[in-house]
Amino acid sequence: MADETGRPGRILEVDDVTLRFGGLTALDQVSLHIEEGEILGLIGPNGAGKTTCFNVITGVYEPTMGQVRFRGGSLAGMKKHQITRLGIARTFQNIRLFKSMTALENVMVGADANHTTGVVSALFRTPKHRREEGEGHERAMELLDFMGLTKRSGELAANLSYGDQRRLEIARAMATEPALLCLDEPAAGFNPQEKVELMELIRRVRDRGYTVLLIEHDMRLVMGVTDRIVVLEFGKKIAEGTPAEIRDNPAVIAAYLGVDEDAS
Numbered sequence: 001m002a003d004e005t006g007r008p009g010r011i012l013e014v015d016d017v018t019l020r021f022g023g024l025t026a027l028d029q030v031s032l033h034i035e036e037g038e039i040l041g042l043i044g045p046n047g048a049g050k051t052t053c054f055n056v057i058t059g060v061y062e063p064t065m066g067q068v069r070f071r072g073g074s075l076a077g078m079k080k081h082q083i084t085r086l087g088i089a090r091t092f093q094n095i096r097l098f099k100s101m102t103a104l105e106n107v108m109v110g111a112d113a114n115h116t117t118g119v120v121s122a123l124f125r126t127p128k129h130r131r132e133e134g135e136g137h138e139r140a141m142e143l144l145d146f147m148g149l150t151k152r153s154g155e156l157a158a159n160l161s162y163g164d165q166r167r168l169e170i171a172r173a174m175a176t177e178p179a180l181l182c183l184d185e186p187a188a189g190f191n192p193q194e195k196v197e198l199m200e201l202i203r204r205v206r207d208r209g210y211t212v213l214l215i216e217h218d219m220r221l222v223m224g225v226t227d228r229i230v231v232l233e234f235g236k237k238i239a240e241g242t243p244a245e246i247r248d249n250p251a252v253i254a255a256y257l258g259v260d261e262d263a264s
């Protein structure tokens, strides 16, 4: 579906993006692309610029220089909700659920982002709005089921275990029916077994047709689940390749040595 400015098969292209926060260059001429249907890992030591890269892709920040293209079209000047509607969804490093809403309601709020009917239809409960609401409910339940949360659907998000909250975040992001799902350290705070299970789940997410961009601190974990990996250090891309290529890359080993105990 790429137009003349995009490469076929590439769902997202980050072109020469620089982002400065005052004197700090958080991203320094970073270029990367994501192929349709792949799991791309974005790794790098603390402060390397991974979350900033997500924030640029999802419209939280405008690049100081360079641009991001989704399916060939530039995202320049677009607001976060416009980017969500185009088909990019994300989760956050720190869980951001509506704690006083149920698990089901949290996912339905996600689905709402794609409703075609507006506030007026909602107020007057037009048939179209009711239909969309019904479909939203069904889809939300299906996503909760996929995440293993069916039994928790009626519970307040605040009362869910930490792991269930993390999985709920992913379900909520998927509810917008994104083409590209960006997961920011979804396994943060998990024990090794939970991490392995989550990576398996992410693989199944991809098998459902989503393209996944995954930030993960744990090198070993990211090696097992991704098709390709991009490595950032101090805002610069220092390597890109298959997990096997990244594992043997001297610059990556140097970047991680003594910095990230997970990588040892």
Ligand SMILES: Nc1ncnc2c1ncn2[C@@H]1O[C@H](COP(=O)(O)OP(=O)(O)OP(=O)(O)O)[C@@H](O)[C@H]1O
Residues within 6 Å of the ligand: 021, 024, 026, 044, 045, 046, 047, 048, 049, 050, 051, 052, 053, 093, 217
């Ligand atoms: N809003 C901001 N204002 C100023 N500096 C920022 C802002 N957001 C991020 N930074 C800085 O930009 C750099 C990159 O941060 P970023 O959070 O993207 O790194 P990261 O790779 O995601 O790190 P971590 O693994 O610790 O989450 C850091 O030096 C950080 O302090």
